[in-house]
Amino acid sequence: MSVVDGVTRRAVPAGPDAPGPRRSARPRLTLVVLLVAQFMLAVDFSILNVALPVIGRGLGFSLANLQWIATAFALCAAGFTLLAGRIADLFGRRRLFLGGLAVLGLASLAGGLATGPQVLIAARVFQGLATAVVTPAGLALLTTSFPEGPLRQRALGLNGALMSAGFTTGAVLGGVLTDLLSWRWAFLVNVPVAAAVLVIAPMVLTESRPPVRPRLDLPGALAVTLGLLAVVLGFTRAGEHGWGDPAALLVLAAGLLLLIAFYLIERKAPAPLVPVTVLRRRAVAWGNVAGVLAFVTETSLVFLLTLYLQKVLGFSPLAAGLSFGVLGLGTVLGGTLAPRVIARTGTRAALITGALVQAAATAGLLALGTTARSLALLLPATFVGGVGNMLLIVAFMITATSGLPDHEQGMATGLATMSQQIGITMGTPVMSAIATGAMATTTVPGVLHGIRTAIAADAGLVLATALVAAVFLRAPAKE
Structure with a gap:
């Protein structure tokens, strides 16, 4: 047994008994599965941008409320990521990764079949929550699947490149699907991809969690989650009611104070979400x-x-x-x-x-x-x-x-x-x-x-x- 990046692993036998072809194929399959999932998430960020005006006309969104299709997703994806990453450390990154993908597939199906604004917004909320879970869990699985050095650097480089490329691809793909088929396919395209990853991932991904279960920094998690939610919500309300709106300014101020509180909490937390020594x-x-x-x-x-x-x-x-x-x-x-x-x-x-x-x-x-x-x-x-x-x-x-x-x-x-x-x-x-x-x-x-x-x-x-x-x-x- 050995410990790599805080993860306990069983040693693989070397020599003639080592599973040569399978040993070399498994890391490649692991990389492909994780990168496909991350690419799909990046596409999701932008695939609806081009379709928003069409969705608005089809489901009765006003121009001012149209941004909530993006904001409902952004609130959850940005606000819950740090908390979801810590929960993945507690209960297993592979487990959270697969569960998040399942939720993403179901939410995408619901969005594609939506007949009114309420269902669509609810689908976007669950898509955002799923993204908040899958992104940090997938990154942790990626880093713990490859040792420190060139292999990990190459994997992380590919991950970053695909995230950037996925955003641009989403804008192009959203326009193609919306014009040639329907805006609904901007949601439905996720379903077969998520299903394929869910079928293959359990066969190539191994569970990853620290050998000693970390404590959950609940005060820090609440402060950063509520702070990010308040900041995004404050900007959204400012767009709807103007930058002189007292409620928007109040929410933005509350978000800033919560993020400051998060930093202060992390300074004294025994098991911080983000060590202050790194932030300094x-x-x-x-x-x-x-x-x-x-x-x-x-x-x-x-x-x-x-x-x-x-x-x-x-x-x-x-x-x-x-x-x-x-x-x-x-x-x-x-x-x-x-x-x-x-x-x-x-x-x-x-x-x-x-x-x-x-x-x-x-x-x-x-x-x-x-x-x-x-x-x-x-x-x-x-x-x-x-x-x-x-x-x-x-x-x-x-x-x-x-x-x-x-x-x-x-x-x-x-x-x-x-x-x-x-x-x-x-x-x-x-x-x-x-x-x-x-x-x-x-x-x-x-x-x-x-x-x-x-x-x-x-x-x-x-x-x-x-x-x-x-x-x-x-x-x-x-x-």
Whole structure:
């Protein structure tokens, strides 16, 4: 018996009696199963963006309430992730992973068959809860299935790349399914994928939990969950009732206080959800701030441009979805260039460069007009922005996990993935709140004004990311 990453494992016999082909095939199958599940979750974040206007007309959602289709998912996916990750440590990551996938499949089926807003919102809530369970459990299974070193780094690199690619794929796939079949298939496509993973996963995944069951930091779990819920809810209410709404400001303030309370609780907790010693490291803390902003900005921009293409230019869901293929090509190029840029300039310089490129491309979208001629601006701007965003994301992942001893690498990787999760889930509600809050009317000029306002805020956040890196992140002496 041996202990690897806090997980007890039985030694595999070496020599002629070792199961050679099966021994080499099982890790590959494990990797494929976990990456397919994570890719499906990433697709889920964006697959409904293009379909939202069609869903609104079909089920009777108003434009102001349309964001609740995304917000109901985001509230649960962002708010419960840390708690779900700890529960997976307590009761078994494999068990929670499989249970979460089952809930995701059933919720997707319910959403695809929904006949009214209430059923659809309930389905989105359960999809969000399932995502909050499956994401940290899947990441833990991934890290504990591969030893420290190149194998684990390669697996985590593939996971991050597929999460980014999945978001763009979701935007394209949502448009294709909505236009050629029905918006319902944006939900139903999850069902066969989840079923296939549920059939294969029990045969290749082994249970993973620490040899000593950790204690549940209940006060910390409640504080961070309620804090994240309040922050997302506050932004949503601000979008519906304006930024001067006392209730929205009160909820946002309560969320901020709860997150501060979470930090104070973690300082004294005997078994904290997030050790403060890790958070005190400059690269980890500020690197994750940059990561949240990176995922908030580019993912929410897809939502804003979906509204623009369909509400202002009158594009079909298919045409709108295909338009994001250019963004996908930009992310592929950015992912290819990132290692070379980082090797030459360092992670800090690459992070700042990526943020500045993305900010410039986003700011260019402020010139979008009401005619299809604006595609001559939108397509190259989203391509360049995708290159910059992927450079920023790769640099963030390296920054947030650098300068740490081996025994803290797992926690650092978990925090980086958590930042990715929170950024993706909060991006659409935040920018939707800004856009709808700035829309004086629902006419084309009114909608365009709201979208431009949100794009300006988006560009400002990307510039803030560059500022964070320039001021708070020290350049390493040697990469």
